[in-house]
Each structure stands twice: as structure tokens, then as C-alpha cells.
């Protein structure tokens with residue numbers, strides 16, 4: 001089932017939690033709502049589910065206006081951060097619950113319920129846990145039961161609010177892969193809320209980056225990472241250096257480094273804020289300053305080196321401004337240069353992005 005959010009605004013008193021939001025999710029897509037705390041992710045999810053009313057706008061499901069439909073009539077399954085399982089019921093009973101409370105006309109027979117519950121427990125790999133109570137399960141297992149329960153009524157859309165938020169890092173990682181696999185198997189339109197960029201980048205087909213009740217960017221993980229639309233997205237997804245420079249005639253000068261402005265940016269003044277990813281930084285050594293060479297690079301001192309597998313992370317301090325720059329180079333290059341803490345090096349940017357904003361974000 002496709003979802004369309006059309007001009008949705010939601011206020012709590014004078015505070016606007018979601019502002020004139022538009023979003024289209026085609027059938028079968030797995031979408032992440034990603035943003036910092038308070039950006040309106042849960043509110044939007046609850047509006048799609050019908051658990052929350054709106055001040056204006058519409059929710060369309062499969063092209064039909066569903067704004068006035070009750071949550072029950074929307075064909076939506078919901079999984080919350082805290083699994084909200086019935087503690088006095090076994091795993092089997094928890095999953096069967098949604099089927100048992102259906103109206104008499106729609107209620108399946110006990111035999112059909114048994115077949116369905118076992119099928120779902122197989123899907124979430126918990127068949128042998130059917131007779132256990134929630135207190136006898138780990139957090140990750142509880143969340144899998146919650147998902148099986150949500151899927152029991154064969155929803156057309158699955159909404160998940162920080163489904164792995166309460167779990168430790170390793171279990172989260174496992175469940176991410178697992179959610180992706182289940183989604184691919186069932187091909188059910190799914191929207192999940194997260195404030196964890198890695199989770200969104202790894203699992204989602206598309207990411208909706210939210211900030212202060214508005215959408216900053218909608219795109220594939222690759223797009224939001226490689227082509228951030230706004231300074232906010234640059235800062236929120238991945239690591240970035242923010243450095244100031246001067247622009248003149250299509251060229252930008254940052255300390256002693258001068259390079260072409262990468263795109264046609266219409267800057268109001270000559271000051272510019274540049275965004276550079278750590279892996280877009282090159283390190284060089286061996287300039288001889290005594291020979292008055294004109295050095296087209298920023299001079300900096302290495303403050304800290306951290307080797308993470310094939311990558312070397314360097315913290316550098318600019319000699320001219322004292323600003324810190326983070327660089328990521330390959331371990332091979334690091335070995336080749338023989339870099340050491342306190343060494344003076346020269347920094348270049350392979351690419352950078354300039355936004356026509358005078359003030360950096362954050």
C-alpha cells in the first residue's frame with residue numbers, strides 16, 4: 001500500500017511539531033524517518049497510523065483519503081520502542097492476540113490461528129520459544145515477538161517507532177539485517193523512526209531527514225550522504241569539517257589553500273562556510289618552507305592518530321587559525337608518509353561543499 005502525506009501540520013498549543021509536510025512512499029518501500037530528538041518523527045508516524053489527529057492536511061493510503069479513518073481501519077501494523085507485550089501471555093498467545101480480537105466475521109478458526117502463528121514465529125526465528133513468557137526472553141527476542149504480533153493481522157503498512165532503540169549495539173546490528181530481510185521477504189511498505197544515522201543508512205531504501213518539524217531532504221542513503229541538500233544534513237549524517245574561507249571570482253581561499261569553488265554558488269558576501277568530509281582530505285609532507293615555495297595547502301600539526309583497520313583517523317590543528325580538522329586517510333598512505341604525532345603536515349581538500357549561508361549550522 002502506498003502512503004502519501006499531504007500538507008500535514010500538527011500543533012501542540014502554540015508549538016508546531018510538524019509543519020506543512022509532504023511525503024510520498026510507494027508500495028513496498030522501506031523508509032527511515034531520521035532526525036534529532038524532537039524533530040517530529042514520532043508525531044508523523046502516529047499521524048500516519050491515525051493515533052494522532054492533525055490541524056491540517058491529508059493522509060492518503062493507496063491514493064484514497066484516509067485522514068478520517070480510525071487506526072483499526074487503516075490496515076497498519078505498529079511496533080513501538082518498548083515492545084508492549086502482554087506479560088501474562090506466552091509468546092504464542094501474544095502473536096495470536098491480534099487475530100483473536102478481530103470481529104467475529106473476520107476471526108480465523110483456532111486451526112488457522114495455529115498455522116498463522118507458527119508461520120510467523122518461523123519468520124522471526126522464534127519457533128522454539130512459543131511457550132515462553134516475555135520475562136524469559138531477551139530484549140531482541142521480545143522485539144521480534146512484537147513484530148510477529150504486528151504482522152499477524154497482515155497489515156498493508158508496517159510502522160516502527162525506534163524499534164531497536166532500547167537494545168544494545170550488537171543486538172541492534174543483528175536486528176537491522178533481520179528487519180531488512182523480513183521486509184524484502186514480505187515486501188510490505190514500512191516506515192521506521194530512528195535517530196541513529198547508521199541504522200538509517202544501512203537499512204532504508206530512502207531516508208527522510210527531519211529537523212524541527214520539517215523535511216530537510218528525502219533521498220537514498222547514498223544521496224543524503226554524498227549530496228546533502230542542506231548544512232543540517234551535512235552535519236547530521238556522517239562526520240564533517242566546517243571551515244571558513246573567502247570566495248573571489250569562482251575560487252575559494254582557505255588559509256594558504258586556494259581551489260575552485262565546486263559549483264556555481266551565489267554567495268552574498270566574500271565569506272563562505274565550507275563543509276569537507278574527513279575522507280576528502282589529503283595529507284602531504286615535504287614542502288620546504290625555507291625555499292619560499294608557494295604552498296597551496298593548509299599547514300597543520302597532527303594532534304592525535306587513531307588507526308581503525310584500513311583507515312587512519314588524524315586530528316589536526318591548523319597553524320594559522322588553531323581550528324581542528326579531522327582527516328581520514330588509508331592506513332597504507334599513513335604508513336607510506338610515516339606520520340607521527342606533533343608532526344607538521346600540509347592539508348588539501350579533494351572536494352568541498354559551500355552553502356550560500358553565512359552562518360554555519362550548529
Ligand code: ATP
Pocket residue numbers: 012015017035036037038039040041042043044195
Ligand atoms: P524523539 O526522537 O525524542 O522521540 P521525535 O523526533 O520523535 O523525538 P516527537 O516525539 O514527534 O519528536 O515530538 C516533536 C515535538 O513535539 C517535541 O518537541 C515534543 O516535545 C512535542 N510533543 C510531542 N507530543 C506532544 C504532546 N502530546 N503535547 C505537547 N507536545 C508534544
